[in-house]
Amino acid sequence: MGATTTAPPAGALPPPPAPAPTPQPGRRGRGRARLARLDSTASPYLYIAPFFLLFIVTGLFPLVYTGWVALHDWDQIMGKGEFVGMENYVDVLTGRGFWKALANTVSIFVLSSVPQIMAALLIAALLDRNLRARTFWRMGVLLPYVVAPVAVALIFNNLFADRFGLINLLLETVGLDPVRWHSDRLASHVAIATMVNFRWTGYNALILLAAMQAIPRDLYEQAAIDGANAWRQFWSVTVPMLRPTIVFVVITSTIGGLQIFDEPKMYDSFGRGGADQQWQTLTIYLYELGWTRADFGMASAVAVLLFGIIVVFGVVNFLLTRRIAHDDGGRR
C-alpha cells in the first residue's frame, strides 16, 4: 500500500526541539545567537507548513484538477481519454438530469433552512429565559446532533414510509389522506428536509442563544418601559440584533445544504433519488455519473458547476451580510 513511505508519521512533523542550551566553550555566544535567530524566523513557517501542505494536496489540488478532468473524455476504468473541450458541460447542461437535480437541491435547501431558522429562533428564545436546570434543556435540544445523518435517515425513512409509516398513520387518524412520500416530488423534499431540520435545529438554536445572551439587557428594559410585551420585544429587539448571526447560520448552511447527499441518498433502498428523479440532488447526480456510469468527465463538469453555484450563493450572502452588519453598526 505504501502508507509508510508516503504519509509522514504525524509525530515526526513538528520541528524537533532545538538543541538544549548546553554551554559550549568558545564559540557559544555567536553560534547560539545565530541559531536563535534562525529559530525565530523559521519556526512560524514550520508551524503553519503542515496545514498548508496537506490542505493544498488533499483539498485545493483536487478541486483545481477537477476543472481539467471536466475537459476530457475520462472513463473511470480506462482513465483519461481525448480532450473534448466544453463537450461535457454541454452534455450536462442540455440534459434534463442536471436541471431537475438543481431544482431539487434548491427546494430541499429552502425547505430545510427557512423553517429551521424560525424554529431555532423560537427555541433559543425559550432557552434564553431564566430557566431551572439550564444545562439539561440545552443538552436536550442538542441531542440529535450526535446522531449520524445516515442513522437519522434510517429512522425517518421508517416514520415516512408510505404504507406503514407512523406519519401517514397519524394523518389517517385525523381523517387526512396518506401522503405518497416517495412518489410525490414535493413530499419527498419535505421528508428529507425534516431529517436535516431534526439534526441541526437544536444546534443552530444554541448558536442563536449565544448571540441572544450578548444583547444588552437594558434594551429590553427600555422596550418594556415603552410598553412592549414579550412577543413584541422578541420581534423588535431580539430578531434585529441577531441578524448578523442569522446570516452567518444561513451562509454555513448554504455551503453544506447545496452539497446535501447523505439524507437523499438514504431515502430509499436504491439510493438513486427516485425513478423520476424526485429527490435526486446534485451530489447524487454527480455520484451517479462518476461511479455508476463511470463518466468522470461529466461528473467533474457537474462538480465545477456546483462549485460555481455555491460561489454565487456565497457572494450574494456576503453582500447581504455586509449590508446588514453596516446597518447594525449604525444603530449601536
Added chain:
Amino acid sequence: MRRPGWIVYGLLAAVVLGSMFPLLWSVVVASHDSTVLARDRFPVVPGGNFFRNAATVLDTVPFWRATLNSVIVSTTVSASVVFFSTLAGYAFAKLRFRGSGPLLVFVIATMAVPTQLGVVPLYQVMARLGWTGELTAVIVPGLVTAFGVFWMTQYLAQAVPSELIEAARVDGASMFRTFWHVGIPAARPAASMLFLFTFVATWTNFFWPFIVLGPRNPTLPVALQQLQAAHFVDYSLVLAGAVLATIPLLVLFVLAGRQLVSGIMQGAVKQ
C-alpha cells in the same frame, strides 16, 4: 430575572421530547420482529427481540470492523486536527512573520471552500496510491481543517499573554519549547472542544468514506447504508443497526454534552 412560567417549560419539554422521540421509537421498533409495524402500527412497549436483531445486524454487515474503523479514523483525524491547528494557530496568533496576514486571510477564505467537490481527482489520487478501500484514504484528507486553524488562532490570540512568550524567550527557551510550555497549556480548553467537534463530524461523515472505502472495509455510516440496501428490508433490523451505531456517540454525549453545548455557544461552527 423572573423565573419563566410553565408554558416555557412545557414548550421546551415538547422540543426535547421531539429530539428524543426518533431514538426512542427506534429502540421500540428494533426490539420487535419484522412484522411489528404491520401488526400493531403504533407499538409503544419494547419487545424482547432487540438482541436477536442486533445479532442479525452483526451477521449482515461487518459491524465490529466498521466500529473499529470509525474509532481509528475519528481518533486519528481529531488528534491530528487538534495538533496541527494548535501549532498553526499559535503561529498566527502569537508569532510575527512575513506574510502572516495574507496567509491567515487565505485560511479563513478556505473555510468556505467546498473541498468535497474535488472528489473525482481525490479519488483518482487514492486509486493511484492504491489506497481505495483503505482507512488511510479517509484519514489523510482529514488531517487538517481550515476551521481548526481559525478556531485555535482566535482562541490563542486572547488566551496567551504575549509577555509570557517574551519572558520565555528572554530566558533562552527555544521557539518550540516556548510553544510547548506556554502555548499548549493555554490552548487546552479550546483544543479539547476542537477534538470533540472534529470527532463527531468525522464519526458521522458519509460521502467520502462511502465513495472511497466501499462495502468491504466500511466505517459505521457506510455499514448502515449497506444494511438498508440489503434486500430484506426489515425495519426492526435496520433500526437496530441505527441504534447500535448511535450508542458510541450517545455515550460521548452523556460524558461531554456539556462541553459540546458550550463549544457551540463559543462559536464552533458546523463543519
Added chain:
Amino acid sequence: MTRRTSPYLILAAATATSLVLGACGDSSDATDEEAAGSGGEVSLTVATFNEFGYEELLEEYEELNPGVTVEHVKADTADNARAALRNSLGANSGAADIEAMEVDWVTEFKQYPDKFADLSDPEVEGRWLDWKTEAVTLEDGTLMGYGTDIGPEAVCYRADLFEEAGLPTDREEVAELLGESWEDYFAAGREFVATSDAAWYDSAGALWQGMINQVDFVYEDADNNVVATTNPQVRELYDQVLAASVDDELSAGLGQWSSDWSSAFQEDEFATMLCPGWMLGVIEGNAEGVEGWDIANTFPGGGGNWGGSYLTVPAQGDNIEEATKLAAWLTAPEQQLKAFESKGTFPSQVEALGSDTLLGSTNAFFNDAPTGEILAERAEAVTMMPHKGPKYFEINTALQDAITRVDVDGTDDPDSSWDKFVAAVEALG
C-alpha cells in the same frame, strides 16, 4: 474544564497516529509477502452479494486445504457489488481474489478482458448448461467466469387468496389456469381481481424482467448498437405490461426491493409473483409467518431465466492460481448442490440438474412443494439466453425507472414516461 491534560497526551496521540498509519502499511505489506510465498500460507478473499450459500462451503474448503484461509466479503446488493468491482478495476487494486458477477452486467465487464484471468480449462469443459457458459466466453475462447447458479422461473402464488377468489388452489390446476402465454396469465389475473381485493402480482417491473428475458435482442443488436428506443418489441411489451398493470389494475404498484414491497408481504396485497429459484428465499424471508404460499410449475411465454451469477478471478490478484482452484471447486456440481440446499440458489451445472438431491428436495414454506423437481423442469424449458450488451444494465435500469414512474409513482402516463426513457437512453451516449 478543570482537568489537566498532559502535553504528552497530545504527543502520545500523535504517535498513535503514526502507528496507525504505519500499521496500515505494515499489515498490507505482510499480506503481500504471504501472497508472494507460493508454497506456504495463502489467504484468499471471495466477494459475493445477496446469498450465494457459500458460508459452510468456504469453511469446508479451509479444512480440506490446510494453509488456505478464505475471507468472505458479502455485498448487500448486486448493484453495490457491481460498483465496488468497477472501482477496484479502475484503481487496479482492492478487488477480491474471486469476484462474483451477475448475468445482467457480466457483458459490461467483458469490455475489459485484460482485467480478468482466463479460466478456461479442459477439466471444467461441459460442466455447465451451454447458454450459461456462452455468456462469459469471449470471441478468442477466453472463459471469463465459472457459472454458479441460474434463475429458472416458475410462478409463486397464494393458495389462500386463490381459494377466497374461487380459483383452484392445487398446484397442477393452478398451472393450467395460468396458461401458456402472458395474455393467459393476465386473463387469469383479470378474473382474480374481479372478485378479490388483492392485486394479481406485486410489480410491473418484476413482470418486465420476466418478459425481456425471453427476447433475443432487447436493447442492443448483435453488434451492440443501442436499439432500445427503436426496437418495436420493446415498446409493445412496455405497453402490454403497463396496460395490464395500470388499466386492468393487476399490479399492486409496489417497486420491487422497496421497503413498501417488503412490508406488503405481511398483508394480503397480491396473489402471484414471478419466481426464479432464488426468489423462494426472498419470499420466505419477507413473508415470515404468512401461510398459503405455493409454487406452480409453469411460466408465461414458456421458459425464462432471471438472474444467476458467475465467479471471476480479477487479474490484479496475487493468487490467481489458488483463486481459480477455489472458484472451480465452489462451482463444481457437488458444492452447488449444497449451496442450493442452504439458500435455494439453483445450480447451473448439468450434472447437478439431474441429481437426486436436487430432484428430491421439497420446500416446507411453499406447502411442501417439490421445488427441486419443478425448477429443474423450468430450467429445461429455458432454451435461449438473451443477448445482453455492455449497456444492458444501464438501459434496463432506465426502463425500470420508466415502468416505476407509471406503475408505482403515478407521476407519468405510459407515453410521457417513455419519452423520459428515450431521453435517458440518449444521455447514455
